[in-house]
Amino acid sequence: MPQTVVITGASAGIGRATARLYGTRGADVVLIARGRAGLDAAAQEVEALGGRALVQVADIADTRQVEAAADAAEQTFGPLDVWINCAFSSVFAPFEQITPEEYERATRVTYLGFVNGTRAALTRMLPRDHGTIVQVGSALGERAIPLQSAYCGAKHAVNGFTSSLRTELLHRGSRVRVTVAQMPAVNTPQFSWVLSRLSRHPQPVPPIYQPEVAARGVAHAADHPGRKQRYIGASTLATVWANRLAPALLDRYLARTGFDSQQTGRRLPTGVSNLFEPLDRTEGGDQGDRGAHGVFDDRAHGRSAEAALARHPALVASAFALGAAGAVTARAALHRRGRPDAA
Template structure:
């Protein structure tokens, strides 16, 4: 029988998608999960599933853009369970559309949620970890923390900021060997993020192929707890795109921009909407957004793009160049 994970785990953005899948994964391991998000009803559903899976669960409705609310989240977790072992900054929202078409308030809210939500989480839990001399922070940075994304200027900017913040914070903690700060960088994931996205493109959107299950990200997060690393990509597309962008940025930028144009939209129009960015949506509360299909879609995709770029990049690589590792 596998050893139970007797840890207290705080997860933001736990009401759906990656956060919900991660909460269930930790609950199956026997952990106590503290579930934070804006949607109370959805959080209670997740809590019931976590208890059924063998864990303990507590619900704390939280807006990650509010620093005082995040501090209250940390305080409640500590009061209820005597401490926090793992803090996962996962809450995120997405806005799609040309920069000039994205309203100011929507753009700002994406940055406040995706970047400052991470900052607020770290600010809330770090003093507790410093007092204990141990703890694990895992920030969901996305593969677009390493390369831009057409029609997602706010989202990519926030994720780049998460990466820079995480790397800088890690440097500040080099003399704290018991405290680990990791990043997970998922590629396209089958979650309701896309149904909740603000959309100003005029077209219905979807994740780019291939689409990975949220449980794959949850497993990567759990692995970081057992064996902390600086960062881990979920989906080879992210690592290949990052390497390609470092080696041949002009080529990769154009290729990715055209891939997005071909593969991120369905064949129908869509009205402009702020989605779930400014206010919560009651729909689409599961782990999956229903985007995966039994057979891979034919046509241009992240997989096709990276397979096309790889020999080009290898041919342009200087002799004697070393591979970049992320231990």
């Protein structure tokens, strides 16, 4: 039986790449987003790769629309196996330059959208005691940076919400699982369509990874949901540890470098933003599809050694075992030569 997988934010970026990956698995993929053009293109890709697709145009900030999409998913494909919360919106600007309406909208999508999706999934998974929910998180949910207060705040909230929910599921002995895949900087279209008040085009803070790296991390988290969270990309892990070991030093470093490092040398086209409405049309009026990739293909990595190792723990364990055996052998040789090490 193919898996039934729901993906919010499936029209572009990480959600789009994840939909493609599940298409190669022959899954039944339910695609949720606001933009019809991107959803239709994603559906064509899923089916060309061997899966089945169901398009659901919905705003995840609206609970009723999310519930209706979940109902349609089960009516079409049957019980849900995996629900992936990926949709978000944001604003690039210093906090005082973001209006209350903009801040609320970004929070409703990026935080409450995850809450709405999780609720819809649990309503259907708990009675069957089966299913997995994956929250697509971010390193910025562990370590906030300047110019993205709305996004960072929402991603921190997702972490707290998910941790609380996980303890409740453990308390009831449920076999429904929830996990977080924490993302690095990813080359998605968001940097060209996010609401920005910066003087230059926003960019992800390098190193930048391609959406396919993120998608593999999401699928791995769904396949192995026992871990509380998974860090995708070495930069994510480095960010988390730097914040734990030297948060005050990191504050000063980001205050000095965080503004310039998030901007390119190019000007951002004015009037382009998907915060309140999807960017579903080109300037000529025809429907447009943004795809999975952003404008940083020439700088983005298609592989992550850390993520690859995380998907193969047996290899890591073997490497450590071989390293330990080598150390023991070397120490024994030193002792035989009469030159014991200080340890």
